[in-house]
Amino acid sequence: MxxxxxxxxxxxxxxxxxxxxxxxxxxxxxxxxxxxxxxxTSPPTTPPTTPPVVVPDPDLPGAACPFMDLENHWSKPDICEAASLDIVEGVDVNRFAPNVEITRAEFAVMLARALQVSANEGESSLSFRDQESIPAWARPMIQAALAEGIIDGYPDGTFRPQQTITRIEMAAMLSKSMKWETSGKQELSFADLASIPVWAMPYVTIVSERGLVQGRGDHLFVPRGKTTRAEAGVLLLRLWHILH
Structure with missing residues (x-):
């Protein structure tokens, strides 16, 4: 067979x-x-190539933080997260300048980004008497923030974009933009409470109740102290998390 x-x-x-x-x-x-x-005899068969699987680093939720000057800075985790959310930008590609005092124009732009306001790319002019001093890069976002009622100027009709923002101005701008009111359940206990102006007291109370603004050393609020870029970025990231 x-x-x-x-x-x-x-x-x-x-x-x-x-x-x-x-x-x-x-x-x-x-x-x-x-x-x-x-x-x-036949040529060897090459098996199909499978693209490598890239496993993200669990310590880096997004792209690696580009700011070299944040190494060992207290604000690094928050600022890097805020940058990944497009809330903040650096002064250049690799520098954030965390300890530099922030201007009113810079803070207004950061606030508008945190609230996800779309920039106004139109040619409409601003109504501020000093509108010419508003930097070109900030103008579209400031126009949009003004239209949304997020920011306003001073009683004399100026915006003073290059002026550094104080901690009480920051508290007022935040409270007004969110149209928040105090719950009346929390009493401020800052050691320098007496130095907070009467007009600013409700705003400071509101942002303190929501954990947005904290005191500095020795439990001082330092109402007229200047705000740094790092402090502003961390505060606006907290706001973003409250809203989302």
Missing amino acids: SFSLTGLLPSTTYHARAYAVTDQATRYSSNITFTTGAGP
């Missing part, structure tokens, strides 16, 4: 045994061993 096999690989040794099934029993042949010939 002869038989043929198909689908065998060249240059391969096989071990086999045949069997037959009858009405009485199943009969098996003895084991046989054979090796196939070399067969025709």
Whole structure:
């Protein structure tokens, strides 16, 4: 009896045994061993390439933080997160300048970004008497923030974009933009409470109740202290988390 096999690989040794099934029993042949010939030469088959799987670093929720001057700075985690959310930007590609005092124009732009206001790219002019001193890069966002009622100017009609913002001005701007009111359940306990102006007291209370603004050393609020870029960025990230 002869038989043929198909689908065998060249240059391969096989071990086999045949069997037959009858009405009485199943009969098996003895084991046989054979090796196939070399067969025709063919180019090796290259298996399909699977792209590597990139596993993100759990310590980096987004792209690596670009700001080299935040190394060892207390605000680094928050500022890097705020940058990934487009709330803040650096003064250049690799510098955030965390300890530099922030201007009213810079803070207004950061606040508008935190509230996800779209920039106004139109040619409409601002109504501030000193509108010419508003930097070109800040103008579209300030226009949009003004239209949304998020910011306003001084009673004399100026905005004073290059003026550094104080902590009480920051508290007032935040409270007004959110149209928040105090719950009346929390009493301020800052050591320098008496130095907070009467007009600013409700605003400071509001942002303190929501955990947005905290005191500095020795439990001082320092109402007329200047706000740094790091402090502003951290505060606006807290606001973003409250809203989202």
